Amino acid sequence: xxxxxxxxxxxxxxxxxxxxxxxxxxxxxxxxxxxxxxxxxxxxxxxxxxxxxxxxxxxxxxxxxxxxxxxxxxxxxxxxxxxxxxxxxxxxxxxxxxxxxxxxxxxxxxxxxxxxxxxxxxxxxxxxxxxxxxxxxxxxxxxxxxxxxxxxxxxxxxxxxxxxxxxxxxxxxxxxxxxxxxxxxxxxxxxxxxxxxxxxxxxxxxxxxxxxxxxxxxxxxxxxxxxxxxxxxxxxxxxxxxxxxxxxxxxxxxxxxxxxxxxxxxxxxxxxxxx
Numbered sequence: 001x002x003x004x005x006x007x008x009x010x011x012x013x014x015x016x017x018x019x020x021x022x023x024x025x026x027x028x029x030x031x032x033x034x035x036x037x038x039x040x041x042x043x044x045x046x047x048x049x050x051x052x053x054x055x056x057x058x059x060x061x062x063x064x065x066x067x068x069x070x071x072x073x074x075x076x077x078x079x080x081x082x083x084x085x086x087x088x089x090x091x092x093x094x095x096x097x098x099x100x101x102x103x104x105x106x107x108x109x110x111x112x113x114x115x116x117x118x119x120x121x122x123x124x125x126x127x128x129x130x131x132x133x134x135x136x137x138x139x140x141x142x143x144x145x146x147x148x149x150x151x152x153x154x155x156x157x158x159x160x161x162x163x164x165x166x167x168x169x170x171x172x173x174x175x176x177x178x179x180x181x182x183x184x185x186x187x188x189x190x191x192x193x194x195x196x197x198x199x200x201x202x203x204x205x206x207x208x209x210x211x212x213x214x215x216x217x218x219x220x221x222x223x224x225x226x227x228x229x230x231x232x233x234x235x236x237x238x239x240x241x242x243x244x245x246x247x248x249x250x251x252x253x254x255x256x257x258x259x260x261x262x263x264x265x266x267x268x269x270x271x272x273x274x275x
Contacts, residue, residue, distance in 0.1 A: 051231070051256045051263040058203055058228035059252055059267045062186055065205075066250060070175055071275045072134030073141070074239050074248060077215035082237040082250060083185040085140055085211070088126065089118050089176040093157075095168075100156065102130075102174075107162040108147065117154040118176070124149055125179030128159060131169040131275045134241070138167050140177070141211055148179065169275060181208040185217040186228075188235035197260030201232030233257035234264075246274050 065086060066074070073085040093102040094113040102112035108130070122128070128147035132140040139145055150160035184207045191201030206217040206225040219225065234255040241248035248271040255264040 047258055047261050048263060051258060054229045055254050055256050055263055055265040059265055061228060063269045065184055066269050066271055069271055070129060070132055070140055071273045072132050074271055075215045076237060076239055079236040081185055081187040081216040082239060083183060083216045085177055085182045086184050087175045088178055091116060091118050091174060092172045093174050095172045104166055104168040107164055108166050110159040110162055112157055114155050114157060121154050122149045122152040122157060122176045124151060127177040127179055129175045129177060131167045133275060183209055183211050187216060187219060188232060189219055191232045191235045193233045193257055199231035199233035199257040202230055203228045203232055203235060229256060231256045231258050233262060241273060247271060248273050
């Protein structure tokens with residue numbers, strides 16, 4: 001009896017291979033969509049966090065500096081900048097004997113005692129300011145309203161010349177300013193948005209410069225000023241002051257933008273204007 005043997009074919013057909021490739025492609029596309037969305041969300045959150053952190057850091061630095069501002073010294077030339085005089089120290093002067101008294105009949109005396117020691121002795125050339133009101137005749141931006149330290153300790157100050165026509169402080173307060181670089185400016189420059197959705201401006205902190213009659217330092221003069229934050233799309237400062245209210249408020253609005261993602265921070269900084 002003859003036996004018939006059949007050979008079983010192994011492998012797969014071309015049609016089967018194409019079907020497997022199609023199914024694998026479909027699964028890959030579905031998987032990519034599931035993976036891509038969380039990754040994109042993570043990148044968006046990371047970008048927003050970086051923008052928010054940069055803007056908040058800049059405003060915190062501004063707030064910290066402004067809390068050291070000489071009362072009634074904050075001023076503006078426009079909404080893109082704000083300037084003030086930063087104090088080094090302050091205290092109370094002796095207004096009645098015994099001891100060296102700071103008097104204000106015609107011009108201030110040149111030697112006076114400090115009631116309660118200062119944190120550090122003022123340096124020769126530092127400025128002493130009493131009762132700054134930020135108005136004509138009582139304005140620390142005027143050279144005649146600033147006394148210049150000739151010699152000092154933490155308990156006694158000698159001026160090189162008397163302060164001209166000052167007003168006496170009701171609380172007998174005085175403030176110490178750096179004699180070489182008491183002014184500070186915050187300046188926004190180039191704030192806008194480019195075609196890629198990135199902010200093109202920067203917020204600068206300009207310091208270590210002498211007092212000037214004009215408001216705010218010029219970036220052309222100080223091109224190497226440190227940058228507080230990049231990618232600024234819009235920026236504005238609005239200062240509302242008033243001696244009667246004994247305080248001022250600086251409103252800061254700052255928008256940073258990257259790849260069409262933006263963060264806007266609004267902050268009011270209270271400034272003590274009690275002279």
